[in-house]
Amino acid sequence: MSNRRRRARAGRVIFGVAAVAAVGAAAAAGLGLPERGSDAGTPTSTLPAKTAQVSKQTLVDTENHDGKLGHGDSRTLSGRGAGTLTEVPAVGAVVQRGQALYRADNTPVVLLYGSMPSYRNLTVGDEGADVKQLEENLAELGYTGFTVDDKYSSSTASAVKKWQGDLGITKTGTVEAARIVYATGAVRVDEHKAEAGDPAGGAILAYTSTVPVVSVDLDPEDHRLAKSGTAVTVKLPDGKSVAGKIAVVQTVIQPAQGNTPAETKYRLSITPDDTKAFDGLDQMTVTVTFTAGKRENVLAVPVQALLALAEGGYGVQVVENGAAKVVAVKVGLFAAGKVEVTGDGISAGTVVGMPG
Template identity: 40%
Template sequence: MTSREETEELNLRERPPGALEVRPPGPLTAGGDPEGGGPGGELATAAPPAEGDGAPSGPEPARKSRKLRMALIVVIAIGVAAAAGLAATGALGGEDSEEPAAGPSGPAATAEVKRTTLTSSETVDGTLGYGDVSTVEAIAPAAGGADPGADTGTGRPAGGGGTAAGSGGDAADTGAGIVTWTPNEGSTIKRGDTVYSVDGEKVPLFYGDTPLYRTLSDGSEGGDVELLERNLDKLGYTGFTVDETYSPDTADAVSAWQEDMGREQTGVVEAGDAVTAESARRVAALQTWPGAKAEGAVLDWTGTERVVSVELDAQFEDLVRVGTKAEVELPNGTTVDGKVTDIGTPPAASGSSSGDAGGQGEEDQESTLPLQLTVGEQDKLGRYQAAPVDVVLKADTREDVLAVPVNALVARQGGGYAVQKVTAGGSTESVPVELGMFANGLVEITGDGVEEGMSVGVPK
């Protein structure tokens, strides 16, 4: 048997250049010189198998050793990189570190305290159009022995009784006349213009919110009399006083109007002799045509000016009131000013019928609130008649306030907020602030030491 010293010398002679030294069995260690030249750099492994065991010889052990050495170098490199990263981010130091800071540490970025005007707003979806649609229904002319003001149960006064001699048609059976003229879709109807014609007689538009629902003649009194007289006055008829009393002078003016309309001059106004609306109307769609019986729907109409309709989410209800200003953005990017003129009630305010399904439907409907906005400069709307728009509701405005970006705020221990004022030396000091309005990424701040132009820290 050979001695330990002889075995080591034999291994040393047979070890190829660059190969690791083979040591007796023991743990794998590494340290000091990675080449294994010194005591701390020796890399020991188990003794090679005896001859005849099929163990490889030559450069193969060297290749394996080089792989091990490379793996150790990679691990060390990763560790060094990780430590450098932690040091860069402060994870290895901070206020509790025993090492003194190299110098004042400023914020990652800064922003200035600015004096500005803040407007609290919310952008919602809207639809540009002509507003609510209403339907005009024909009223059968009064004739025969029926009281022209009697209710037929259909919302229209009763027509004549029986069949007209020689006609034999359905129109005569019901007392309804024949539609002889209708306007074009998209046309505008103003005060005094014809809405439709029945049996050759024109039915004009009067402005007002009370329909002509009864016969008006000498001695009649009421708001509908005043409505009639006001419209006759606006159309140029004179000689009477606009009040709630139908006088002989009123009858004379009515006769003159009837003559101009091509009607029989009776001085008496029958129910349905004119259609009333609050203002000029635009014909949205026709529901009948010349030759049809004058009963039921004649046409649908809207206002003449384009408006914006919004179904507002209930969570924003406190942002709006009648008069709230808004900015409307059209599909082409153009913006126009608008104003809230009408706030409706949730569709489900009247309640739901029954069942779980009904309850669910009510909940869904209550989540929105209908709004209508007017646009003063109609010409800026271009040719859009029905288009989706963005509506910026301007709920409140604060002028001449000091503001900073919202991300400049720092929560204080115990409650409240502060900003980090950047000093001349580059360090920061905490300045407590009171918060005001939030708008467009900014927040209004007040407090001792808060000044316009002051530099504060913000995240980068």
């Protein structure tokens, strides 16, 4: 059973403790609690064999879920031009702005940065956001002599000719749509979909981000954990723990398979606080620890100190001046074997009974 399933089961038992009083003694015994029968305010004839003190502390309830350390979701790149595929970068290679993602008929198809796809040929007289995106990239690559705006001018065409000359292709001053692939940043070649000698018009390669991330899929009932910016801890297979945070939260639908219906999941992308913490790591299972709840400076007792009251609810056996009595308490957060309690006469240092 996975850490996530074990923790989820434990969470359902612990957080269902308030319902134990309603379902009877058998369920209470399952939590290590005594059967119902004590009455609040009733003195007991015998002192407990063991005791513990009420403590004032911060309770942190955590949940563990399995994650996969990799480079995030991959995206397939398909060629849009004719010809023959002549070169594909090695798997794991990083391609940056201005470099070739692949070569067809021994000419490069170039990576540029941007969010708008290359959807048309660009030439003098064209206007639009795609023109500005191209010009921004030319400027970043060191080409000058034009104004970065949304107009493809003759000056832009001159800069394009210089760029085409450096790429080793015909200097036309017109940018072919199939010559450019836009991505939001540098990419990492994740998988080959074709090899040199194949047609350049189909799926060629799959790529990912260059930044290692941890992906975690959560069930809908765990939505409270799926908050962007939340701090988490990632435990690597070698036992090392890395601090990180949730960078992206996506809702994804996993298609039905056979008799298994489609499922909705929250897919989290987690990045380390230290950007070098995941360097050199890829394709491994990790454990991600989430903080499910936190209560600061509260009164807490061991869970075993709780008594199920005959009238409903819970209490603790307070030991004072050589005598013991049952005091009703209100329970709050459960965490790490402790439970938050409040009640009349309950304070830090109060001595309570424990099962022998």
